[in-house]
Amino acid sequence: MEVNSSIQLLISLCKAQVIINTEPNELVDGESGQVIINTEPNELVDGESVQVIINTEPNGLVDAESGQVIINTESNELVEGQSGNVTCIYNNAYSISMSRSVSKQRDDGYWGCGVQGLQSETPINNTTIDVKVPVKGVEIENKNSLNLVNGVSTKMNCKVTNNPDPVINYRWFIVFLILDKPNKPSVKIEPEVSGNYKIIEGNTVELKCIVTDANPDGSLSYKWYKDTITTPTGQVGSTVQISKKGIYTCSVSNGIGTPGISDSITIDVLFPPRVTLTPQYSIIESNNLTIPYGPEVRVSTSRIDIIESNKLVINCTVIQSKPDDASINWYKPDGTSISSNVLSIDNTRRDQGGIYSCNSSKVLKPSIGTTKTNVDSKTTIVNIWYLDRVKITRTKLDIQEGDKINITCTTQSNPTASITYRNGTDVIQTDNSNQASFIKLAATCLDTNVYSCQVNNPNIPQTSYNDTIQILVNCKYSFSDTNKQNVEFITVKSPRPDPRVDHQYKITGNIGESVEITAQVISYPKPIFQWYYRENNVDIPIVNNGSFQQTNISTNINTFISKLTINITTNKFYRRYYLNVSNEVNPGGSDLQYDIISETVPDRPINITYKNITSDTICIEWTPGFNGGASQSFIVQHSTDDKTWVNSSTILDDTNNGRVDYCIEGLEPDTSYYIRVIASNKYGESLIGILSQSEPPKTASRQGKMYETMKNSIPTLFITLSQNMSSNEFDVVGLDIGIVLAILAAVVVGVILYKWRQGKGKEEETYDSIDPRIRADGQTYQELNTVHNTVTPQASDAARYYNLRAGQTTTDLDDTRPYANL
Structure with a gap:
């Protein structure tokens, strides 16, 4: 492979942010080569190690020429969590590969591969890799709370536990399903017999209603039927005793559908023959014998109750007659009759009630003997209801x-x-x-x-009648009243205050407030109301204006209400107001009085009486006075010397029929107590209220234990015995009780003598050896704590005002309050 050493070739695979540079002179010219680079986790995304392998092929590069870049993936799809491989190939000579565990977040999306360092254009190839996310888990939501019932639809949700990609398809399978199918009971009767079940008259058979299948089977309801499935016998148990003939069936219900019905069983009752003797007839030999009889009458009812205007029907039947051509007549209470076996009246009247008689007569002609006319009758009482x-x-x-x-x-x-x-x-x-x-x-x-x-x-429940009348009572008699504040107002004639309501004759309010006086009176004829006040002995009528507003209403034909609303703007509105009420019976009218005052201390409690006394308790009750315009409470004080007083806890103004009660407990027996009651509110205390009785109440004496036992037990024994004995037995027991009483008396005398002698002996002892400072338990009396009475006596009502400073002027007081109440 010929490579220009001055040219650097850069093959980059971009998605994992790793760039790998190779230098051409690091490979042998004309030979295949491989460069393996191991990366560390911190050099790649997602914290994983990865291995990058660069393969080179000989003659794969041409100096200064561009080539072709190809990115190979496995079908352009990677699966999350599985091992994946991405390879970038340049001219089938150089390649760069990256293998690692696939992550959708990291590896899904756009990838690029390019070659840099060529003198010509830079070959680049891009592709998108789709990372698939498989389903990792699946479950049925709320499978533990699903309740499958036959015939009832139930919704089930299939849920995957991760986020798969692409969208998945669902298929449901029923692996194994058990439904708790409810069904009504299957029922049979035991004993099971073929044919009829026979018993002898006077005996019984036990029938059992057996449930062979039911779901649910916890709460079953049984019923028995005789002859038809619509005729219940009234028996509801699973087992019954039967003594009468009939066809019996049982049903059982468990709340599912209709009840389960058993097959029926027929009970036959066997009984011996019954013989009836007929009268003897003497006839001539070879003659025919004919025995006529009857008639015998039966009516459909012996008494009938019927509502007036309803139809009446009574049947009369001849049940035995030979021959059977007997005549029938109905006789009415008025003596008239009709020839019919049916008594029928379409529209009954009250005068048609009484005794009706059905008569049947027949002429009997025997073959031998005398002709005879037989008559039979039955009566029916007809009772007609009306209102x-x-x-x-x-x-x-x-x-x-x-x-x-x-x-x-x-x-x-x-x-x-x-x-x-x-x-x-x-x-x-x-x-x-x-x-x-x-x-x-x-x-x-x-x-x-x-x-x-x-x-x-009572026998015609759908009918009732009503009539009304207006009663008008002219009110004219004189009347006087005392309100609950114990203020007796003037004697009045009608109209008068309504005694059914609680009248307030003192009303409180502050300057800047509105108060309302309400007067409810009874009057017939209708009253006339006039409000007024007095100033310098002159009556000033009140009219509606910015300070006063009067409203009159009627709640009944003889009940009327007048309301006066007063806006308190100055002290002058604190005064007495009068209401004159007049009518035709009392033209001059009668006056009612009302006082408008500022809030102040309560009035004293009144009508203080004791109602129950024991050896350690005195219970009292009283009527609260006017509360001064603010909520009030009470304290009860008691004393044995009328000097040192003991206070009760605070008692709320919780009245019962206008009275407050309280029990003073922990008192000494056989002791007289002074008792008084004081009311208070946020403005201070009332004057003292004392008992209505002149003598202080005295607690009862405490009896000895033996006396109480004998007193309570002996009468109880005597009463118990007397209630359960006859007169003779009582005489005997009386003698026994006498003996018992004599023994008890002797015991009592003996105990008394014994205690007297014990006391006598103690009197003869000397006290020279006794140290008065030492108790029997070794404790000195000087060590005992001194208990002080912390209650401050109230010698007089004036003591409440000792806190007023000497020389205090009226400027320290609220100058908006009236002083008429001082």
Whole structure:
């Protein structure tokens, strides 16, 4: 091979970023040669070692001439993870090859191969190598949670575990599949017999319903049928006892489709012959014997209950008669009759109820003997149910307060009607009667309402009737009230405050706020409202403006509400407001009083009473006063000397029917206690509330243990024995109890004498050897801690104000609050 030493040949294979230069003078002229270059991992991409082999062929190069460059790959496709080879060939003389494990990320794409260093043009060849990625793994998604049910479609997804290239094709195979196929039960009856199963009358046979196959088989429901598959016997177990003849079948259900039905089994009941003796007849030899009989009558029912206007049908049948030409007649309660075996009335009336009789007569002519007429009859009681519309009446039209209310409801019903009285929607009385009255001896304004009367017949459930009446009570009697703050307002006549609501006669608000006074009154006739206030003993009527807004509404024929909204802009709005309510009955009207005040300390608790006392506990309850416009709480104090007081924990204002209760525990027995209650809110404490009772409550005495045991056990023993003994037995046991009581008494006396003697002996002992500073356990009394009562006594209400500084001026106070409440 002739090579110009001045020319350098460069063959480069580019994708792995490796350039290999060969020098022509490194090969022997005219001979084949091979150059092997081993590269290190850090010289190539992807951290792999690779081997590059350069082959040369003799006479493969011509100096200063261009040649042909070829890149050889295996079908231009490499497979990821497998060994691959890329070769660059120049004029079939020089080649450069690269072999390594294939990576799609690194090796996929555009490759180039070229020769540099020739004097002529540089031969270059390019190609694209496609690296294939095979499927490395495949799985069925959620295969552990798939539930295949026969007849139900189920979706399954096939998923590869890597990203293959190119796109792959899927094929599904069923290797082995077991379906849990649900099916209804297959059922049979045991014992299995061919033909009928025979038992003797009075005996029983046990039939078993056997399930031979079922899925699921955990919860099975059994039913037995007699004669037809639609006639259940009421028996539901898998095993039954049968004593009556018939065709029996069992069914079993497991919730899948229709129940499984067994083949039927026929039970025959065998019984001995029964003989009936006929009357004896004396006849002449060779004469024919004819024995006439009957008639015997049967009716389809002995009693029938029917709703009025429905059709009535009763059948009468002659069941035994020879000859069979007996006549039949129906006799009605009014004495009339019809010649028919069927009693039929298309549209029944209540006056058609009673006893109906079916009669059949027959003239019997025996071959020998006297002709005789036989008659048989059966009766049927016809009871007709009915209910008429109700009528409600009253005895007095103009009802004044205090008069008697008398409302009467009347109907006609069979059976007796159920009458329900209502005041509005409230049930006030019920009666079982066809006529009943509701009576209230003294009417009040609150009795004004629409009253109704509803009647029902228990045997005619779809029918009821109702009638109403308006009762208007003229309110005129005087009335006085005390609100829950214990403020008694003036005696009024109608109209008056509605006692059904809780009236607030003290309302709090601050300057800049709006407050609302609500007055709900009962009045008939309709009232007239007038709000006003007094200034310098002059009544100033209130009209709607920027400071006041009055709204009147009616919620019922005798219930009315008046609301006054007040915008508090200055101190002058803190005053007493009056509402004059008048009507035709009371033209002058009556006044209600309301106070607008700023928020302050609560009013004192009132009506404090004790309700339960034991040897160590006293329970009390009280009515909270006005809370001063802020949420309040309470403390209960108790003392044995009216000087040193013990406080309870804080008690919330949680009322029960307007009352708060609390139990003081841990008290000494047989001891009198002073008790008081104080309310407080964020503005301070109320005045002290004391018990309503004049004498302080006293805890009960604590009885001895033996006394309590005897007291509790002996009566219990006596009662138990007396409840289970006859009179004679009780006499005997009474003697025994007397003996027992005598023994117990002797024991008690003995114990008392023993303790007395023990005490007597102790009195004779001397105390010279006793050190008063040492206890029996060796501890000195000086070591005991002194317990102090940390509760500060409250000698008077004035003590609460000792924190006020001497000489404090009114400028330190809130000058926007009124002082009328001080």
